[in-house]
Amino acid sequence: MENKRLNTSDRLVFVATSDLSGILRDKSFPISQWEKRCHSGLGWTPANAQITCFDTFSDGALGAFGDLALVPDAEMRFTLGQGEDIFDLALGDIRTLAGDPWVCCPRSHARRAIDALKKACGATLLAAFEHEFQIKNVTPRAGDGFGAKGFRDAKGWSGPFLAALAQTSCQPDSFMKEFGPSQYEVTIKPAVGLMAPDNAVILRFLAEDVIASHGAMPSFSPILNPDGIGNGVHIHFSFVNDAGLPLTHDASDPHGMSEMTRHFIGGILHYLDQILAFLAPSEISYLRLQPNRWSAAYNNLGYRDREASVRICPVSTLNPQEIARQFNFEVRSVDAAASPYLAYAALVFAGTQGVKDRIEPPKPTEQDLSVLAEDELAAQGICRLPQTLDKALGRCDHSAAVRGWFGDEFVDLYVANKRGEMAVLSELDWNQKCDRYKDVY
Numbered sequence: 001m002e003n004k005r006l007n008t009s010d011r012l013v014f015v016a017t018s019d020l021s022g023i024l025r026d027k028s029f030p031i032s033q034w035e036k037r038c039h040s041g042l043g044w045t046p047a048n049a050q051i052t053c054f055d056t057f058s059d060g061a062l063g064a065f066g067d068l069a070l071v072p073d074a075e076m077r078f079t080l081g082q083g084e085d086i087f088d089l090a091l092g093d094i095r096t097l098a099g100d101p102w103v104c105c106p107r108s109h110a111r112r113a114i115d116a117l118k119k120a121c122g123a124t125l126l127a128a129f130e131h132e133f134q135i136k137n138v139t140p141r142a143g144d145g146f147g148a149k150g151f152r153d154a155k156g157w158s159g160p161f162l163a164a165l166a167q168t169s170c171q172p173d174s175f176m177k178e179f180g181p182s183q184y185e186v187t188i189k190p191a192v193g194l195m196a197p198d199n200a201v202i203l204r205f206l207a208e209d210v211i212a213s214h215g216a217m218p219s220f221s222p223i224l225n226p227d228g229i230g231n232g233v234h235i236h237f238s239f240v241n242d243a244g245l246p247l248t249h250d251a252s253d254p255h256g257m258s259e260m261t262r263h264f265i266g267g268i269l270h271y272l273d274q275i276l277a278f279l280a281p282s283e284i285s286y287l288r289l290q291p292n293r294w295s296a297a298y299n300n301l302g303y304r305d306r307e308a309s310v311r312i313c314p315v316s317t318l319n320p321q322e323i324a325r326q327f328n329f330e331v332r333s334v335d336a337a338a339s340p341y342l343a344y345a346a347l348v349f350a351g352t353q354g355v356k357d358r359i360e361p362p363k364p365t366e367q368d369l370s371v372l373a374e375d376e377l378a379a380q381g382i383c384r385l386p387q388t389l390d391k392a393l394g395r396c397d398h399s400a401a402v403r404g405w406f407g408d409e410f411v412d413l414y415v416a417n418k419r420g421e422m423a424v425l426s427e428l429d430w431n432q433k434c435d436r437y438k439d440v441y
């Protein structure tokens, strides 16, 4: 048949899955097939989960065998683009041909984690992802940390980018010129459950699609050069009950945390070294996770401290009625090399375990931890986080807790995928490694 141009009434729907490395992989079909595809999906191969972020194949047993379905989620389909370039983006789940969640589907792990929390304590989770990124194809201005000139340099793309986000489930909260060279930060409003990591996936896609169409090339890579400023992904969490009432705050606690919040944070910090390979999953992530970089070098809780892995965020006290609703805490050790689903799932599984086991977090720190010796840190229940991806993967691989939450098949596949990624970098120096990631993220 003649390859005629699709009109907008039969435009393409891209069904996308964010893979183990947070790379969006997709297949498309004409929208006239929507009902059928919502039911049976599109054919998908298990070996996709063995592709590294550099498009090499990692070791693993999946190979050429097996078949799966990528099934669009009707609640997460958005019409994007303009004029003749209209298309739909739908986020999807990877399922078996019998319709069950596939054991290696990142989105399904996030859904299971949300369900586990709900089952453990009835809480519904809200989360907001705050992304930092840099424009990699411009010469940065000197002296423009948080600068108005840099903010105005973005005038060609910032409006269209924020408008495109607002066409989806991502409601922009704030946008700013960040401190680093050509670095910007965009925050979207908190969303319930799975929509929060979904929104992170959509945001990264739209940044690439819309900002690049205005000639500016964004990079969300954890760090663009070894001495550079890091690009973090800070995830803000809060809880509500079934009636929508906030559960995160308790005014009687010196730092405002409810008992559930304290234990949830306790779980995250207790397991942080074991889940770090899901949060900071590239070799260069560990250039960012150093002391005095406003990232997260220790498994510490901070009260408004930007050097903490988990930070209790400030709330305005102008309207006392609003304090409980605003109260939230932020996980700062994540970067955009991570799958939003896997980072979120790992944090929620660890937090839920903390609630179940009533784990107490270390006392909030109020000092520079980099001046303390190991035993002084240990006395406060704090340790330095793994300093290489290799070490973080080792902790993950040997963690009974992580294997219990995610299953052996998935953990083995994930570790092998990351080891495959490391193999690509083995001959490179740190500048070259940063360049490789800059191209990918």
Ligand code: GLU
Binding pocket: 132, 229, 230, 231, 232, 233, 288, 293, 294, 295, 306, 332
């Ligand atoms: N750029 C820092 C990071 O790597 C965060 C700076 C901030 O506090 O916003 O996470």
Ligand code: MG
Binding pocket: 132, 178, 185
């Ligand atoms: Mg920031």
